[in-house]
Amino acid sequence: MQRGRYLLRKFGLAIITLLIVIVFNFYLFRILPGDPARALLGIGRMKPETMRMIREQFGLDKPIWLDTQKLMQGDIKGALDSQFTAYVRNLAQCNLGVSFSNRLPVKYILVDRLWKTVVLLFTGQLFAIVLGAILGVIASYKRGSKIDLSILVWGLFTWSIPTFFFGIILVILARGQLPTGMMVTVGLKPQDGLVYWGDVAKHLILPTIALGIGFMSAYMMIMRSSVMEVLSEDYILAAKAKGLSTIEILRDHAMKNAMLPMVTLLALDLALIVGGAIQIETVFSWPGIGRLIFDAVGKQDYPVLQGAFLILAVAVITANFLADMVYTWLDPRVKLETPIYTQRNQNLFKRIYYWIRDLIGSLAHFPKSFQNWIKKTPLWISALLKLVWRLPMATMGGMKAFWKILKRKPMAMLGVAMLLFVIITAIFTPLIAPYSLAEMASIRVKSTDILTPPDTEHLLGTDDAGKDVLSQLIYGSRTSLIVGFSAAFMSLIIGASVGLIAGYFGGNADSISMRLVDFLMVIPTLPLMLVVISFWGRGLDKIILVIGLLYWTYMARLVRSQVISIKERQYILRARALGGSDFRIIVRHILPQVVPLILAQGILDISTAIIAESSLAFLGLGDPTKVSWGMMLNFAFSRGISQQAWWFLLPPGFAIVWVSLSLVLIGTALEEVFNPRLKTHHLFNPRKMVSILKVSEPEPQGFAAMGKSE
Numbered sequence: 001m002q003r004g005r006y007l008l009r010k011f012g013l014a015i016i017t018l019l020i021v022i023v024f025n026f027y028l029f030r031i032l033p034g035d036p037a038r039a040l041l042g043i044g045r046m047k048p049e050t051m052r053m054i055r056e057q058f059g060l061d062k063p064i065w066l067d068t069q070k071l072m073q074g075d076i077k078g079a080l081d082s083q084f085t086a087y088v089r090n091l092a093q094c095n096l097g098v099s100f101s102n103r104l105p106v107k108y109i110l111v112d113r114l115w116k117t118v119v120l121l122f123t124g125q126l127f128a129i130v131l132g133a134i135l136g137v138i139a140s141y142k143r144g145s146k147i148d149l150s151i152l153v154w155g156l157f158t159w160s161i162p163t164f165f166f167g168i169i170l171v172i173l174a175r176g177q178l179p180t181g182m183m184v185t186v187g188l189k190p191q192d193g194l195v196y197w198g199d200v201a202k203h204l205i206l207p208t209i210a211l212g213i214g215f216m217s218a219y220m221m222i223m224r225s226s227v228m229e230v231l232s233e234d235y236i237l238a239a240k241a242k243g244l245s246t247i248e249i250l251r252d253h254a255m256k257n258a259m260l261p262m263v264t265l266l267a268l269d270l271a272l273i274v275g276g277a278i279q280i281e282t283v284f285s286w287p288g289i290g291r292l293i294f295d296a297v298g299k300q301d302y303p304v305l306q307g308a309f310l311i312l313a314v315a316v317i318t319a320n321f322l323a324d325m326v327y328t329w330l331d332p333r334v335k336l337e338t339p340i341y342t343q344r345n346q347n348l349f350k351r352i353y354y355w356i357r358d359l360i361g362s363l364a365h366f367p368k369s370f371q372n373w374i375k376k377t378p379l380w381i382s383a384l385l386k387l388v389w390r391l392p393m394a395t396m397g398g399m400k401a402f403w404k405i406l407k408r409k410p411m412a413m414l415g416v417a418m419l420l421f422v423i424i425t426a427i428f429t430p431l432i433a434p435y436s437l438a439e440m441a442s443i444r445v446k447s448t449d450i451l452t453p454p455d456t457e458h459l460l461g462t463d464d465a466g467k468d469v470l471s472q473l474i475y476g477s478r479t480s481l482i483v484g485f486s487a488a489f490m491s492l493i494i495g496a497s498v499g500l501i502a503g504y505f506g507g508n509a510d511s512i513s514m515r516l517v518d519f520l521m522v523i524p525t526l527p528l529m530l531v532v533i534s535f536w537g538r539g540l541d542k543i544i545l546v547i548g549l550l551y552w553t554y555m556a557r558l559v560r561s562q563v564i565s566i567k568e569r570q571y572i573l574r575a576r577a578l579g580g581s582d583f584r585i586i587v588r589h590i591l592p593q594v595v596p597l598i599l600a601q602g603i604l605d606i607s608t609a610i611i612a613e614s615s616l617a618f619l620g621l622g623d624p625t626k627v628s629w630g631m632m633l634n635f636a637f638s639r640g641i642s643q644q645a646w647w648f649l650l651p652p653g654f655a656i657v658w659v660s661l662s663l664v665l666i667g668t669a670l671e672e673v674f675n676p677r678l679k680t681h682h683l684f685n686p687r688k689m690v691s692i693l694k695v696s697e698p699e700p701q702g703f704a705a706m707g708k709s710e
Contacts, residue, residue, distance in 0.1 A: 121211075124207070124211035125266075137223060156217065171206070411665050435468045485609075494552040500586055
């Protein structure tokens with residue numbers, strides 16, 4: 001019965017999210033710059049009568065929301081005759097409108113493109129999930145070994161490569177051996193039977209590998225972190241004491257409980273993978289919905305964009321609802337609320353109402369009344385503000401222990417050295433680069449200087465404009481590092497804080513936070529960035545802000561799923577019974593448990609931000625005034641790939657890999673600083689465990705920890 005109420009409420013919240021998405025989906029594409037009617041008729045001069053006819057034909061002459069003049073006159077029916085009401089009415093009739101660009105019904109265009117993308121997404125995700133889960137379990141069990149390090153290096157290497165860059169490499173390597181473009185050989189039709197589908201399967205090999213290999217790394221990293229947490233639990237030791245084999249413990253106990261973050265990531269990757277599909281479909285000329293979205297944005301084809309985004313939104317909302325169902329099966333402790341949290345969150349909306357009312361009243365007696373208003377601030381809001389302040393200190397504290405671990409771990413020191421090398425290079429760029437930007441701009445280029453291979457004068461050759469590739473690579477490090485670290489830090493603070501608050505307090509606080517998260521996640525990230533940057537204009541600050549504000553949602557969902565399980569454990573309930581405040585419980589007991597997950601995702605977020613910038617540049621949305629690794633990849637793909645200029649293509653891609661690899665080596669050491677239990681787990685050799693415990697006595701937990709503090 002309780003599970004039925006849980007699923008019923010989740011279903012209702014999913015419907016609310018869908019309604020919000022419908023409104024946002026309608027309005028978002030109305031703020032695109034430019035005039036759709038002019039885009040329909042093309043560039044050039046046109047008669048006003050033609051413009052008027054086009055607007056009337058597609059309903060663009062009507063007001064967006066309401067006709068205020070008719071509303072003031074009392075004509076309710078006429079006032080409701082707007083673009084939005086027409087959109088909702090057509091949507092109820094399964095009519096997605098007519099495309100601006102080719103005048104065909106949108107639903108037929110989407111059906112023709114959608115199944116092609118579904119095939120690509122299914123094969124890519126299946127490849128990523130199976131391989132990522134297997135490698136993650138192996139790496140967690142063999143933690144600290146050469147196998148673990150090899151899997152980590154391989155996973156980070158594949159994660160660090162931008163999707164389109166890896167696709168380009170596959171095109172170069174497989175040229176002449178496997179199909180590298182289109183979906184099927186020209187001339188073949190579905191009526192040809194097995195010959196047609198066999199040719200489709202052959203064309204699908206390279207796009208599947210290119211799309212799935214990067215997402216495989218995310219699944220592997222999350223599974224590795226989650227399994228290590230589970231293997232440190234006491235019930236794993238009890239299972240081993242009962243005589244269960246390692247395989248049985250991993251299969252029957254560790255895997256099931258470690259799958260929560262994996263299920264979350266699987267449900268939410270659908271929106272993110274659309275961005276990868278846009279890149280892959282561009283590289284391999286795959287005629288799917290990703291390429292359709294990109295083309296529709298350029299043409300300002302509102303009906304196509306709205307139809308495509310709505311289908312993706314329904315798919316992601318459905319996937320999230322299924323993930324909530326799977327939560328209750330994977331971990332029976334996971335419930336929507338327990339009596340403690342239900343009682344605390346009753347009448348939250350009423351408290352918010354009084355909070356806003358008191359705020360308005362306090363403005364007349366500022367600052368004395370303002371202090372009283374602060375005391376009445378809802379608990380979860382004040383806790384969120386405190387967490388935003390304390391989270392950086394909790395995550396980056398313990399520098400002495402951190403430095404001791406770094407000195408004992410050669411691979412961690414190697415990561416620091418690699419990262420410092422790039423940072424120092426970025427700081428002293430004018431002294432290190434062979435040519436300055438001004439010198440490269442003023443050099444008179446001869447035809448013999450274009451795309452020349454590496455020599456003594458140009459160690460990495462020249463590009464299609466005759467500029468030194470090495471100098472651009474060094475200057476580009478500044479832009480890429482600024483984007484990566486700034487955007488990742490922003491997303492870490494926002495996502496971890498929201499995830500902790502939503503997971504711990506539950507109830508309406510969880511619902512409000514997750515509806516915002518779901519709302520942002522059902523919109524494909526890369527197309528949304530395209531729209532926002534097109535509206536705001538290009539610029540490095542805008543790119544950082546957009547990436548930071550859009551990529552925190554994954555961190556929030558992952559942290560929330562872990563906190564939901566942790567808050568039901570006995571030592572959390574005992575801490576509450578002893579009078580521990582919510583803020584103290586979150587910071588002292590829950591936050592240390594989720595820090596490894598935060599760090600694992602935070603490490604990936606840095607490279608993700610760099611890759612996001614390069615993806616925007618690849619699609620023509622980067623900052624053209626800044627030299628970055630992303631812009632270099634853009635120019636290399638569009639100008640140098642046809643001439644096999646590898647010295648123009650490979651350096652910026654491997655520079656991204658270099659930075660990301662250094663971060664994961666440091667992140668592995670960070671896990672041990674903030675969660676000492678990850679130094680070992682209960683499947684280690686007992687002699688090794690005893691030796692570790694002798695060196696460092698574990699911190700007391702539960703009642704012992706609270707007794708010691710008193």
